[in-house]
Amino acid sequence: MTEKLSASLEDYIEAIASLAGSSGETRAADIADAMGVSRPSVTVALRGLASRKLVFYKPYSTVSLTENGRNLAAAVSRKHRILSRFFNEILGADEQLADEAACRVEHAIGEEITDRLVEFLAFIDNCPMAVEGGFEFNSTKRQNFRNEGAKNGKN
């Protein structure tokens, strides 16, 4: 159905959703600034997104997402959040590294893997055993097993 979008266009969609806020609208210059690309690149991307019916786009005007665009943006953002949490909270990567990795990986995993990762995170959050075993995934604490493991000096 939804012809898989390139990583680049997914990034544009994600940025537009993030910038659109409550008004639902944003402009090319803001997208360019937010993404660190040139304005002509944004024009090209918007045409690509418009041709796929993911944004409402008229030259020299503001941009907003279609319903499909919003859905797609939500899906990508969800992957991003989940991955970032996994890298940071479970693996213990610092927030910046976790976020950078999430930015790239979000384009590489599908819904099934994402759903399973969600289940996994939920499990960890509710698993007292994991805490006793050395995990500290308490929603407040955000530590990870590495800290515990290091003490036990496993080479």
Added chain:
Amino acid sequence: MTEKLSASLEDYIEAIASLAGSSGETRAADIADAMGVSRPSVTVALRGLASRKLVFYKPYSTVSLTENGRNLAAAVSRKHRILSRFFNEILGADEQLADEAACRVEHAIGEEITDRLVEFLAFIDNCPMAVEGGFEFNSTKRQNFRNEGAKNGKN
């Protein structure tokens, strides 16, 4: 230091390492067949890899990896194995899906995330609590991730 390689060239390096076997050599046609790509595409890729000193390449001859090439191939393959294990054994994705996702994600994570994932898998393998916690991620087979995880050897 090691100027980050494109996902495409990493795939070529990985395929070459896999095909080279004990002789250490392989040919463009085999690479093309293995990767499902045309032979001219292989020629172009080999030039790119040769210019980065990752393969020994002379027109109309066999190809082999340099030491840097082998190291890079090993690093990529390691990511692939670890990710595939994680997706399959911990998240419960079937082997094919796990492998496909690993193929894409392997180009998107760095060494630090990979190292942390290795530690995490090791932790899970040695965590009896997790078993008792009844962690079940494979909705169809209802496999316990511990049982799956235990039977596999090294990362």
Added chain:
DNA sequence: TGGTAATATTAGCCTTATCTAACTTTTGTC
């Protein structure tokens, strides 16, 4: 040793994604 099959490369084209420079449209201010 010559000829053909297999292998590899070149040539030329396409797509995606990016850029800068130049031009056009819109907006905001006096």
Added chain:
DNA sequence: GACAAAAGTTAGATAAGGCTAATATTACCA
């Protein structure tokens, strides 16, 4: 309401990565 600044687009490049068709090289074998 005119005009300059801001915003957006067009034009023209570059680079990576892929393809097919045509050409070149190598290898095998009778």
